[in-house]
Amino acid sequence: MTTDQLTRTGAARPPRPAARPLAAGTLDGLFTATARHRPGAVAVHEGQQHLTYARADARSAQLATALLREGLQLGDPVIVHCSDHRQSVVAQLAVLKAGGVCVPVGRDASPRQREGTALLSGAHMVLCSLATRDRWQGRGPRLVLDDPALWRWVGALRADRSLPLSGPTDAAYLLTAAEGDGEPVGHLVDHRAWCLALAARTVQAGSAPPAVSLAEKATGTRTLSAMWWAFAAGSTLSARPSATALFDATTGHGPGAIVCGPEEYARALDHLGRTESYHRPRMTLLVGGPCSAGLAARHLELLPNTRLRAEFVPVDGVLPWTVREFTQESVAEPEGAVGAPLPDVRLTVMDALGRPLGTGRTGEICATGRPLPFDVIGGRGRIVLGGDGAALLRSGLTGRWRLDGTLEITPRTSRGRRHTILHPLDTVAAPNAL
Template identity: 55%
Template sequence: MLSAELRDTARPRPAARPPESARTLDGLFTRAARRQPRAVVVREGLHQLSYGKADVLSSQLATALLRTGVQLGDPVVVQCADHRQALVAHLAVLKAGGVCVPVPPDLPAGQTAAVAAVSGAGAVLCSLTTHDRWGHGGRFRRLALDDPELWKRIGARPLDRALPRSAPTEAAYLLTAAEGGLWRSGHLVDHRAWHLAMAARSAKAGPAGHTVTVADQPTGPATLSAMWWAFGSGSTLHVPPDGFVPAALGGVVAVCGTAEYPALLDALAAAPPFSPPRSVLLVGAPCPPALAARHTEVLPDTALRAEFAPGGSVLPWAVGVFAAGRDANGTGAPVVGPAPGVRLSVRDVLGDALRAGEVGEVCASGRTLPFDVIGDRAAGRPGAPLGSGFGGRWLPDGALEITGGPAPVVPGPRPYATTARTP
């Protein structure tokens, strides 16, 4: 008869749960850096950065943030001139337990005050070219990441032993977006939601592959969507110096916004023969059927995945998939299905769900979405779904047709504009 010790050993044991730090975005990156420290994480033109170097630099920068007074949950603006700086900045904020507030490098100086008011940020990770935009009477603690003197100072200090301070259910990003030319609201996304959304994308579309190419600015929605998907696969984020060019596309996944994709397709149609990308991922506004048809005409052997992510939320609410080699219907309005883990609904102005054929606002809830909205679109019933600002209606076959939008922002409470965490 087996002894008690042997019986215990023979029993099947549940799989070990990864430590909490391994279930955060920065934890995901650190695991990849330990597996392949010399692998290239960002290739930007002629410049590149390795996983190991990015991990070390971000820990040094996170220590500097803690020394400047950044506390758990504090928002930190990131406005960097290149993708390598931006990656190190994002990792540092997350490791310090802060919340990243990505801002475009070309944001006019006059709008920085609006971003500051929405986010409540008191610290900025920037470049020398954007440093002076955040003066505001000395309110901001500013660190220019292309200043060699900064790295001399922080590189000489020992790393803070409290790092990393991130947690899966804590906010990782505050994603702000300009509405009507003004920065008035933002989506809060935790580490867990981002993890789940990227895992669901990989399960449906396959892993990112060796290289993900993007031609978006360093803190844009397409870049954010591409980078964390790439890092989860240990891939390289490739940023061509002159945007998307045929020579930079062959065999990779290309990520782009729906607004920029028509110009790219026109450029590809006029280019000499080239190796097409394995797939194209569009992020942001709904993909019009005419754009999908143009994609099929120019890149007939390339699959197209269009993720509807309104309001700068980056994480997909709904998805349209167009298989390679299949004709796309170029007429009508965009038709989508819910993204994995998302529950879609169409609601009237009172927040009540509408039946098939009735037009209202497209709303959503789920674990892979932002858990809260702040600013003009904030307030409302606890537990109510997020409002997209886009109109839509259910079709008889259960698909969702996007009929228009985004709708104008109405200041003040909206009964369906915010959501509580989904357990």
């Protein structure tokens, strides 16, 4: 991948009025502002360890300086593959401050997944841990964040005065996932898109409570969703060892909010039903696929005073397309109901010829909007042109509009194929078109 593919100028899109405080900033700028306002607050709590906002901000500035010394250029992709959340947060902040693009890799990624991500991104620099270092041999400089020798060098560096180098319309993340054939596809997300998604969540659901708990390992997509919501509010990201520990009452950081996927939340509720002492969170935020009526009913039975919000994320695992909040009345809605689009997200249900369909008719769900990825790398046919010439992201899922203006995911046919998927020949590759 070239630097031109990863970096864009503000001229690529018309300027947006600064109507919301997060919309015009950068992710690393957001963190730095929080660190200045609440320097001693705990940003990450994991096991018996914690990391304050001030320390994370200072260490990431030193590490960003080291990245520049190692030759990192604006828009260069950097793989982040760390074994714990504290290392991962410092690594991501450093890449963003230096104007690079974070390419997060899951802790348990297979050799094929790692190789695919490396080839797709073209990254030649890796930020890792001792536990993950050997998996990246031959991939250029490897900076090991839990190696004391690294910090003896980095700690002697004075933070570069040019930092931070990131801009609102610069790429912040390359989020990769495997296609059906196992080949990776990458979604490029700029700072502004991420901040707009955070602003929409904050307006609808409120600021993150003092602690946001999750049970995913470092650099996972749900971790990214949870951490930036927490950091925007100056809250603590509380990493739990497993889904069954999400309601653990023994930790000093009670789960003011829980962020997880529907499947792991089902396991957490099963454990909760057999537990006598536990924290009751203010909110559960499900990120990923649709939340089933059975899971919502179980939540309302065990935690009737805890809000349940489900964000439907069909593409990159982080930036939602629709949102649905459950109540006793809404549980009776159809199983595939995923709610209404987020602000600034425009959804279209299209037939096999790329024509938009009306209410009640089934087709493939596509989307465009500033709070979504601006480009797709790999994944042939993942962008299609709509009737007005706008480039739309394809979800690969079928659905239909309901009479109340919300979206419903439709099931597969009896032959195991989805309804009315757009034909690959009707799609176009449209880089940087969103």
